[in-house]
Amino acid sequence: MGEFLLVTLQVDMHDQLALRLQDDLTNAIQAKGSKGVLIDISALEMVDSFMGRMISDVSGMARILDAKTVLVGMQPAVAITLVELGMSLPGINTALNVERGMQLLRRVLSDDDDHRPR
Amino acid sequence: MGAVNSIAAVLQKRHADIEGAWLEQLTTASASSSGRVANEELKRQAQEFFKVFEQALSSGRIDAIAGPEWAEVRAFLEDLSRRRALAGFGSEDTASFVFSLKKPLFEALRQENIADPLQLAEGIWNVTMLLDKLGLHTVTAYQRAREGVINRQQQELLELSTPVVKLWDGILALPMIGTLDSARTQIVMESLLQKIVETESQIAILDITGVPTVDTLVAQHLLKTVTALRLMGAECIISGVRPQIAQTIVHLGVDLQGVTTKANLADALALALKRIGVTFSRQ
Numbered sequence: 001m002g003e004f005l006l007v008t009l010q011v012d013m014h015d016q017l018a019l020r021l022q023d024d025l026t027n028a029i030q031a032k033g034s035k036g037v038l039i040d041i042s043a044l045e046m047v048d049s050f051m052g053r054m055i056s057d058v059s060g061m062a063r064i065l066d067a068k069t070v071l072v073g074m075q076p077a078v079a080i081t082l083v084e085l086g087m088s089l090p091g092i093n094t095a096l097n098v099e100r101g102m103q104l105l106r107r108v109l110s111d112d113d114d115h116r117p118r
Numbered sequence: 119m120g121a122v123n124s125i126a127a128v129l130q131k132r133h134a135d136i137e138g139a140w141l142e143q144l145t146t147a148s149a150s151s152s153g154r155v156a157n158e159e160l161k162r163q164a165q166e167f168f169k170v171f172e173q174a175l176s177s178g179r180i181d182a183i184a185g186p187e188w189a190e191v192r193a194f195l196e197d198l199s200r201r202r203a204l205a206g207f208g209s210e211d212t213a214s215f216v217f218s219l220k221k222p223l224f225e226a227l228r229q230e231n232i233a234d235p236l237q238l239a240e241g242i243w244n245v246t247m248l249l250d251k252l253g254l255h256t257v258t259a260y261q262r263a264r265e266g267v268i269n270r271q272q273q274e275l276l277e278l279s280t281p282v283v284k285l286w287d288g289i290l291a292l293p294m295i296g297t298l299d300s301a302r303t304q305i306v307m308e309s310l311l312q313k314i315v316e317t318e319s320q321i322a323i324l325d326i327t328g329v330p331t332v333d334t335l336v337a338q339h340l341l342k343t344v345t346a347l348r349l350m351g352a353e354c355i356i357s358g359v360r361p362q363i364a365q366t367i368v369h370l371g372v373d374l375q376g377v378t379t380k381a382n383l384a385d386a387l388a389l390a391l392k393r394i395g396v397t398f399s400r401q
Binding site: 071072074075076078079080082083084088089094095096097100101104 | 304307308311312314315318320342345346347348349350351352
């Protein structure tokens, strides 16, 4: 993936697994100096409020480590469920698929570079 | 049962009289009803009803018209009810087809039982009970037919009024017509999101020119759709905002959460094209 990290969520996460994921991810961001993280949820047919919060948390952690997060591949049914649950995941970038996600990351990161004080 | 046999017997014995009197009632009623049935057709209907009616009576059971003995009578009445509904009759017209048979039958029974008031009373009671049940059956059948029509039309309306149109590679439009309630919002969201995945579109334009009023509920539904789109990585533009709607939105304090709005579809399309990096040049 080059400068980006790709995380593919495939099964329903329960507490332990979620904590492990957060651990692994934050460590990986630091170790590889990644500037962008793509979370691929195209395999998930169902996302509950726990998952929603977890994604939100992971995104927050990444931001603190100076990495941008993009959530990709949400299925229509999942989007509808999240909206019904009142979870709009504000502040999290989204894209239709991994390819678009990478385009978005590059654009966002280059915007950042443009605005960095010289 | 003596009473039933007496009805069946009376029918057989005085068939012509009863039929004549009944037809007379039917044709008078038909002249003043909301629908139109030719007199020849009425006669045919009456005769057919007689046939199945007499057959059912011969079974000897008049208490349970839901039973198999009365299946043909029920089927005839349901068919009649359906055809009359289509011809523009009201439900009372179809029911009175059955009820108007009472008077001729009472008259015939009276003449046959002049010497026996008890027998007469029982005969009249049985006829009343029987014809009431059959009359109610036609009304129920009529109503069920109408409900079927309404349901079908509602379904068609739902399907017709939420088409998702591809305006350009990557741009979808959803012209919404009519009031937006939760059922429609659900359908709109499902079909729109599905189309986004299929066409890999980035922008969806929701055109609300055809939405008469936007209150807080409708605004909520719109925002739900916008949020769902955003979650899937697509962008939303709302077009067709009329002046009254703009006023309502501000008065209600609805927060559009940064959704871009345009007055008409043309402007929305221009913006969408710019966003995906397409330009046109005039030759």
